[in-house]
Amino acid sequence: MLINTALCLRLLTTRRRRESSPARRVPGHQRGGGSTTSADAEGFGSCDGRSPKERPLARVSKIPWQIYTCQSMRILLVEDEHKMASLIARALRENAYAVDVAETGEKGLQLAEDNNPYDLILLDVRLPQMSGIEVCTRLRQAGSLTPILMLTARTLVEQRVEGLDAGADDYLTKPFSLAELLARVRALIRRGFAKSGAVLRYSDLELDRHRRRGRRGPKTIQLTAKEFSLLEFLMLRALEPVTRSEIIEHVWDCDFDTGTNLVEVYISRLRQKVDQDHPTKLIHTLRGVGYQLGGLT
Numbered sequence: 001m002l003i004n005t006a007l008c009l010r011l012l013t014t015r016r017r018r019e020s021s022p023a024r025r026v027p028g029h030q031r032g033g034g035s036t037t038s039a040d041a042e043g044f045g046s047c048d049g050r051s052p053k054e055r056p057l058a059r060v061s062k063i064p065w066q067i068y069t070c071q072s073m074r075i076l077l078v079e080d081e082h083k084m085a086s087l088i089a090r091a092l093r094e095n096a097y098a099v100d101v102a103e104t105g106e107k108g109l110q111l112a113e114d115n116n117p118y119d120l121i122l123l124d125v126r127l128p129q130m131s132g133i134e135v136c137t138r139l140r141q142a143g144s145l146t147p148i149l150m151l152t153a154r155t156l157v158e159q160r161v162e163g164l165d166a167g168a169d170d171y172l173t174k175p176f177s178l179a180e181l182l183a184r185v186r187a188l189i190r191r192g193f194a195k196s197g198a199v200l201r202y203s204d205l206e207l208d209r210h211r212r213r214g215r216r217g218p219k220t221i222q223l224t225a226k227e228f229s230l231l232e233f234l235m236l237r238a239l240e241p242v243t244r245s246e247i248i249e250h251v252w253d254c255d256f257d258t259g260t261n262l263v264e265v266y267i268s269r270l271r272q273k274v275d276q277d278h279p280t281k282l283i284h285t286l287r288g289v290g291y292q293l294g295g296l297t
Contacts, residue, residue, distance in 0.1 A: 073119040073189055073229070074098045074250055078108030078135065079151065080127050088122065091178045092185070096225045098252055105130030112139055117236075117250055118146050119189050125152035125163060133166045140167035147188040151176075200235040202294050205274065205282060207235055214273075221273050226251060230266050231274070234283065234293040243290040267291060 075092055079085040080103050089099045100118075102108035105127040112121060112135075121139075125132040136148055150168040154160065160171045169191070170184055190210070200207040206215045212228055214221035223231065229251045234242065244263050252262075267283065275281045284296045 074100070074117060075120045075122060075185070076100050076102065076108065076111055076118045077122045078102045078105065078127065078132065079122070079124045080104060081124075088178075088181070091182065095182060097185075098229070098250070104128055105132060105135045109135050109138060112144065112146070113142065117233075120185060121146055121148045122185075123148055123150055123168070125150055125154060125159075133163055136163065136166040136168050147191060149184055149188055200232065202235055202238045203280070203282065205235070207232060216274060216278065223273065226266060227270055227273070231270055234270075234291065238293045239295040241286050241289050241292050246290070 075097050077085060077089055077092070077099055079088065079101070082103070085101050085103065089101050092099045100111060102111055106129055108121075108123065108127075109130065112118060123132045123136060127135070132150060132152075136150070139146070139148070147169045148167065150160075150163040150171045151174065152159070152163070152171070153174045155173055160173075163171055169188055172181060172184060198208060198210040200209065204217045207228075208214075209232065212223070214223050214228070214231060230247065233247060233250045245258075247263055248258060251266075267285075271281075271283050275283055282294050284292045284294075286292055
C-alpha cells in the first residue's frame, strides 16, 4: 500500500511539472478544422494560475550575437491569425524590437509603402484578400529592398520556391521555435546592414549599427536600446527636421501612448550623452516642429 501511494504521488508530481512547463514551439495554422487553446496559442502551459497576458515571456536568445543585434529595429508583422500575431509580436517586443501588426495583405502593403522605415517584414503566406506572395511581389516591383521573411504552414518545396522567387529573403515553416525565428530575424537585419552601411557618421559623431556603439571624437557613448534607436533615426535624417510623430513611429510601435513625455525625456538624455562637454551642439529643438541633428549654430 505504501508503495502504491508513493508511486501515485510521483506520477502526479511528474504530470504537474509537464503541465506547468511552457510550450517551446509556435503552433501552426488550424484553419477550418480543430481549435487552438488559449494556453497553446500564447506559448505557455495553463497550470500556473495566471492568464497568458500576465505571464512574462523570457528572452529566448543567450548567444554572443545578442550583444549587438538590432534590438530596437522596426519590424512589420503581417499575420491574420490573431493569437499567432500576438505571440510573435510579444516575443519580438520582449527582445526590444518595435513591431507594427497588420492582419490583412492589403493593410500590410499599405504600411510598407507609406514610407515607414521598416528594417524587416515578417509576412504570412495565407492572408485574406491578398496573399503574402502577392504582397511580396508588389513590394519588390515597387523597388522595396526591405528583407522579407515568409511564414507559412506549407511544407512542399514548390510552394517555398514560389515565395522565394517572388522576392522573399528567407522562409520559415510553422510550427517553429521562437529561438529560430529570432535568429533568422537577426541574420536578415545584419544582411540589410551590410547593404546599407553599418556605420553612420555626422561631423565627429559616429554610430556603429552592428556593434551598437556610439562615439563622439575619442569618447565612447554608452547608449540604451531606445537611446540608440533614437540617435540612429536622427542621424539617418541628419540636417532634416523630424517631428515628434515621426520619432514615435520609428522608435516605438503603434501602441505607444502619445500622451506621455517619453520623447522629450529621451531627447534630454541624448543631449547629455552626445553634446555635454562639447562646444558644438548637434541635437537641436525646433519649436513647433520637432528636432534636428546638425545644421544649426
